[in-house]
Amino acid sequence: MTVLRKNLIDGEWLGEAGSRNINPSNTNDVVGEYASAGPEEAKQAIAAAKTAFPAWSRSGPLTRHAVLKKTSDEIMARKDEIGRSLAREEGKTLAEGVGETIRAAQLFDFFAGETLRLSGEMVPSVRPGVGVEMTREGVGVVGIITPWNFPIAIPAWKIAPALAYGNTIVFKPAELVPESAWTIVDILHRAGLPKGVLNLVMGKGSVVGQAMLDSPDVNAISFTGSVGTGKRVAAASVEHMRKFQLEMGGKNPLVVLDDADLAVAVDCAVNGAYFSTGQRCTASSRLIVTEAIHDRFVDAIKERLDKLVIGDALDAKTQIGPVVDQTQLKQDEDYIAIGRQEGAELAFGGDRLERGAPGFYLQPALFVGSTNAMRISREEIFGPVANVIRVKDYDEALAVANDTPFGLTSGICTTSLKHATHFKRNSEAGMVMVNLPTAGVDFHVPFGGRKGSSYGPREQGRYAMEFYTTVKTAYTFAG
Ligand code: NAD
DSSP states (O other), X not given: OOOEEOEEETXXXXXXXXXXXXXXXXXXXXXXXXXXXXXXXXXXXXXXXXXXXXXXXXSXXXXXXXXXXXXXXXXXXXXXXXXXXXXXXXXXXXHHHHHHHHHHHHHHHHHHHHHTOOOOEEEEOSSTTEEEEEEEEEXXXXXXXXXXXXXXXXXXXXXXXXXXXXXXEEEEOOTTOHHHHHHHXXXXXXXXXXXXXXXXXXXXXXXXXXXXXXXXXXXXXXXESOHHHHHHHHHHHHHTTOEEEEEOOOOEEEEEOTTSOHHHHHHXXXXXXXXXXXXXXXXXXXXXXXXXXXXXXXXXXXXXXXXXXXXXXXXXXXXXXXXXXXXXXHHHHHHHHHHHHTTOEEEEOOOBOOOSSOOOOBOXXXXXXXXXXXXXXXXXXOSSEEEEEXXXXXXXXXXXXXXXXXOSEEEEEOSOHHHHHHHHXXXXXXXXXXXXXXXXXXXXXXXXXXXXXXXXSOBSGGGGHHHHEEEEEEEEEOO
């Protein structure tokens, strides 16, 4: 029997069955049933968050610390169960699901600590006898809108700092992954959050998300998702003069130079391009490779791809799970067809795979002979599809790497200190990796990109404070 998960509004679990969550590894498996909020519920959630803000924003650091620490501890204690459920609803492997769950626990732990490290400044005024204090305050009601590809880590890296710095929340998760979202909200609720501080509104983006964008009572929106939706968030937020932060797509380059350690380069490329079924905003979908190593690199990748185990996310042997759903699978296949039409050579994969149960299985695809002008080089595919672009030297590699509308991550595989250093300084990306996959980041340092990938202050680490607080400058004349 499937359980019904409800929305949390003003401390009450509310709603009737609205949508079913399907396991992409086996479409006969229904993960659960979920309430689907409408505009009215979104309005109630926003009103509850607004009412709860004054008290929560003035709650002591120990109150906030206790909730965040308890949440971290419970997530960590249940990491195998939650990780499994995440893998079941999203299709990433068990190891990735458990790893992401541990990451969520670490994020709550980090921001629990931050509640005790709040600081301000005090300086003398230019006017004698006057003191000036600079302090940070919560922004108010924060709308949190998240995508499906990191069902627990992305909500955690937004919810934890929002609460730590005294904000109240209306959280709208992606339709495809409500179970992970519900789980994290259930844990926080039981950890002792006062009613209205955190509200969960599951439902359609065009309905619930749009109601959040349209509300004058949402003071800030933190959004992660596609460029198209990000632009809507931006336009609506400017209309309401609210703070907003966008994390969007990527078309991240991995440069491989002739002097690279081949084994390291192949590891970086296979991990960065194909793990998590290529469904990471930080995935390296453009492999930019210099002449002398090109053929050896392509042969070695093909050999590795041939050995990868693609299958049910819940099978411990699986290295790459299914694509998340039918729509994304079609998008991946459409781009594979586009790449062929554009004249790139499909050197490996790209076929649908049959497994025991009905699911969205796709063989990782590798194109060679592609140029940076092709659509497969310019548009985010968001699947297990990568293309190799052959270049003559480092200078051309850097130019091609930077010739993109995006700028989230970039990577270089080289044993040359000179080129590694030059690349770190001149790559137009928010995060740069040397001899590491473009995907895979730490939780205690800033995350974010440039150009069409990101807008607004960085997420994660202490930099998260920029978005989730506003600065107050207070003057006192003491006589
Ligand atoms: P999406 O834009 O379709 O959806 C993201 C969220 O926005 C969902 O919760 C959705 O319901 C909501 N939404 C949709 N329409 C809305 C509207 N009109 N108003 C308000 N909210 C609305 O993105 P997706 O398909 O869930 O996620 C994939 C995308 O996310 C990819 O482009 C990927 O690169 C990006 N992503 C970026 C990062 C990053 O940090 N840069 C991380 C993960 C994913």
